[in-house]
Amino acid sequence: MAELTYRDAVARGIAQEMARDPDVIFFGEDVAKAGGVFKATVGLYEQFGPKRVRDTPISEQAILGAAMGAAMTGLKPIAEIMFSDFVAVCFDYIANEFPKSRYMSNGQLKCPLVVRTGNGAGSRFGAQHSQSVENWCMMIPGLKVVAPSTPRDVIGLLAASVRDPDPVIFLEHKSLYAMKGEVPDGEIVDTLGTASIIRPGKDATILALALMVPRALAAAEKLKAEHGIDCEVIDVRSLVPLDTQTILGSVGRTHRLFTVEENPRLCGWGAEIVSIVADEAFYDLDGPPVRITTPHIPLPAADILEDMVLPTPERIAETIRRSLQS
């Protein structure tokens, strides 16, 4: 057991897989010699050398395209897209190439790769460097989409993603890089498609992802302490595959659903899960399923403004309290 930051967990996770499998290579912008702009890949270049850890030009399409070609022909590439907002400049690979090649070729082509990217707000970087793009990926058939909230999950889910035979979009939250957590020694390998109940409760189910997980947890404690409301908090962890069993099971017990999303409001994973629950567990619900999200606006840069738009423990708790007590 050691205490590790989420940032260092990324490097450890990559190193674990590169040490295990010589077909794993890693490349991206400023990731090798400099160890990445978020310093999440420090030491990998030194440990694995210039053939396996490479700095690329500012060519996101070439980065993802090359990862795909390498994956198709036998390697297990990990490609970094520095900020997830930049997924927009190479979205063709995300939307049209990675997820469709196997199907279109009737199973002849494979695409076992991982795209790691820095996702989310909180750094006061403004509208083009702060987005949560998990839904850009979740809506595309053929991808897998993962977003860890703890250092331990970073390692376990990254390992699972690298070993997965399908294309995985791995979303690291920029505002969690400095977060510390206990991590067991030795190899860690988790399972994609498994949500975890991180706080059992009986009055309502709260679903959250990445940075919203600690906030949902804080909201749950607040609700318990101040109003005796006992919420079950679930870290969704993996949007695709989606662990609907754990979610439906929880709603079956609590009879109320709340989702906490950092992404802008429209067409998010919250909407998808609410729709699944409203359809399949309609009669389990004792009241409306409610989405708590960042409003549907571009993100402002100013700290004071940015802090006002992301869901906070206070807003989460207050929304749930009002909904349960109305």
Add this chain to the structure above:
Amino acid sequence: MAELTYRDAVARGIAQEMARDPDVIFFGEDVAKAGGVFKATVGLYEQFGPKRVRDTPISEQAILGAAMGAAMTGLKPIAEIMFSDFVAVCFDYIANEFPKSRYMSNGQLKCPLVVRTGNGAGSRFGAQHSQSVENWCMMIPGLKVVAPSTPRDVIGLLAASVRDPDPVIFLEHKSLYAMKGEVPDGEIVDTLGTASIIRPGKDATILALALMVPRALAAAEKLKAEHGIDCEVIDVRSLVPLDTQTILGSVGRTHRLFTVEENPRLCGWGAEIVSIVADEAFYDLDGPPVRITTPHIPLPAADILEDMVLPTPERIAETIRRSLQS
């Protein structure tokens, strides 16, 4: 009153606006001399000349970027992205530039442009030329998203889009280009953000968009004729702005909601509307809101396979019947 195809309505709509406003220019790949690959812009080059109607290189980023720069500085560009699937190669403009420049500049920059694109399946073109990408756009704050289902709406909504001061993504359905409809003579200008109730009914509300509208209507007639089930059918027409009043009002009367989406299942406009209704009209619902969609897979090319995955009147009707009678 004249009968016009959806295809010819596109050219008439563009011509109406170009004749009216000299600041409207139109460009895209093979749109000018050749009149477009779908022949939807035939005659515009001859009518308005090479300065206003231009053929571009295969440079989607340059097409959308140039449209934005022209819009920022006083023109009203209409840009064509041939197939909506190609939005993925220029998604940065859709996701990061058009919708954010006004906000980031605190209102200094404007972006009055229209991106026209051929959307949807039915042509047996396979997974990279058949997608319905309305949700790629709907999920981005700052855009407007429109998808007409009739020749008349093509003209009226296109005119409204060109005159709108914000960036509008205008989705033309490839499988509707040949569809004929009555169109009044003279100028036609519609209003964005207005859904229309195209078949009143009391037993259930069916929401549909573009190609799914005639199918939803056929399903409603089938349900009436065969089961005496009287469905209200609403053509959503505009995803952003979204006419939630008309939708909530209808559900308030029928107490049941069904959405019919051509797009793959996850995180679609159906999920968004179902979530809005489940939250705001929960106690109006007499049963689960149900989404009828194309399954969450890439689209197959073969006619026989493609026909099996898109929602059909039969599947829509059967799903609704089973849900209402269970």
Add this chain to the structure above:
Amino acid sequence: MPKTPGLAQAVVTPVVNDDIGEQLRLKLYHSQMLIREAEQRAFDLFLQNLVKGTSHLSLGQEAIAAGFAEAMRPGDLSFCTYRGHAHTLARGVSVEKVLGELMQRDNGLMRGKGGSMHLTSTEHGVMGSYAIIGAHLPIACGAALRAQYKGHSDVSVCFFGDGTTNIGAFHEALNFAAIWKLPVVFVCENNLYMEYTPIGEVTAVEHPAADRASAYGLDRIIIDGNDADIVYRTASAAYARARAGHGPSLIECMTYRHSGHSRADPAKYRPEGELERWKQHDPVVIYRERLKQFGISEAAIAKIDEDVRREVDEATEACKKAPMPPADILFTDVYADGGWAWRN
């Protein structure tokens, strides 16, 4: 970037003494004839409404497919576009499987799941046909990166058109391949048009590929894409350069498509007489002459023509008889587990 001396030159002047040899030349002819007949048949089958969806023929561009494919070794990889029937056939995929896919039958190369724009046969080294312009250039770089990393000797060959040189992915891929000296060969089939628009109207330079080679430290290479011998020699030199670790090549092949851009296109935009002029420079005709010039008998040629026609006829019949794809394949091969489950 270091240049391979001789590559540019090698192709400037067609060699007179026969460095190619009769056997290979017969293969080059057979390949071109097979493509010619199969594509012609695909066209006829549209007219009978038996080919569904869209389809992009290489009639008139056969020499490029034949020359580059014949110069390959087994294990070399082809990356094609929607205009990929020719390259797929040239790697040895059967006419039946290709026509079957165009006709969207169960005997098609991908059982109708991909369609004419996405022909793929990994066992023949055809690593996919891509329908988003430019997308496969970076993908070919990745396959070449794997070869370099693993010390494999295969070359990745990426085919695309003149219009493709104006999209961003082209630029990113060429630079990427050059800086890492990847064993990839970029083949631009300059047929003078991007769909319906003359390439010159939308491109800042006369030779959309070759005039950009220097931007990536590469040689400027332009060849007659309708002469299979020249194509073969150029391909061989470029593959050798790639295998030797000298990095990528960018080759612009001048050619012309005899048919429209796709089945929908009557090609009315062509200037008077242009098609006729190019038909005077038909690769198949040129090559038939070449065979004679090198003393190959009319009979031997006729035999090949006959074999090819029989193969195409038999394939056509087999496709017409083939069943439609079954519903159960709709939900297979989205994910590696064989299925499509996105939830539990």
Add this chain to the structure above:
Amino acid sequence: MPKTPGLAQAVVTPVVNDDIGEQLRLKLYHSQMLIREAEQRAFDLFLQNLVKGTSHLSLGQEAIAAGFAEAMRPGDLSFCTYRGHAHTLARGVSVEKVLGELMQRDNGLMRGKGGSMHLTSTEHGVMGSYAIIGAHLPIACGAALRAQYKGHSDVSVCFFGDGTTNIGAFHEALNFAAIWKLPVVFVCENNLYMEYTPIGEVTAVEHPAADRASAYGLDRIIIDGNDADIVYRTASAAYARARAGHGPSLIECMTYRHSGHSRADPAKYRPEGELERWKQHDPVVIYRERLKQFGISEAAIAKIDEDVRREVDEATEACKKAPMPPADILFTDVYADGGWAWRN
């Protein structure tokens, strides 16, 4: 593409006789000093934690901003990157508004909604600063298309770095501007690094912009970006070419940033002595010498320095006193109606 004779030459040899003139030269110096002092202040304010988010300084690159801006007419348009403070100041935006935005105060240029990477002041012709590499090159083309279409005489000037030349949008924009002869000037500030990686390690040619000019039929132009006179002359010639309808120019300005890539970067990756060598070629020092060389008094220079420092000090104080942005601006200006309503 036709070339403007002389443009390439114009810049090869610095002119000796004074074609620039004292008044203009004083302006060029003032502009550089103002940028130097304001950027230095921005850096000091990070250390005091008063500048939020990220920030990208142009210390060492002042001559490019000053030279290109001074050569502009009112109405000419600047398109900048996240490294845009210098270009924004050079167009006449006040130090207070720039520092206010960096400090995310209500007195900032965009009241804190945009942040340091998106400085925009349309009244000064600063049509935005863009933080997605390459995105603004096509946008600048569009502004130039409008000028051409409307018969306006303004030029669109697009600034970007060496690393930006390897992204697809660069390629698409250059070709687009060239084929339509758009009045746009592309300015590559080659400071030798893309973030932390030496540009040479990731680029196939030595001069990432200039060595690609021919791919778009443009002149190969490389200048000393640290000599404001050379920059000014080059800019003037390029603008004249654009206004005359001869189309775009691509200008590579050699320079060096004295600070790290962004506030987060200590720039450890620099080889021993590189920074020192470049500091020997500091644009501000060079220009101060130039003023003396042309007989401008120490006193006049000192006066400018003093004015600049006062302006920066006063701006700093004003920003420290300025309130934070109010909550109500959060939901304004998403749409043209001033609000954010996506539903009724």
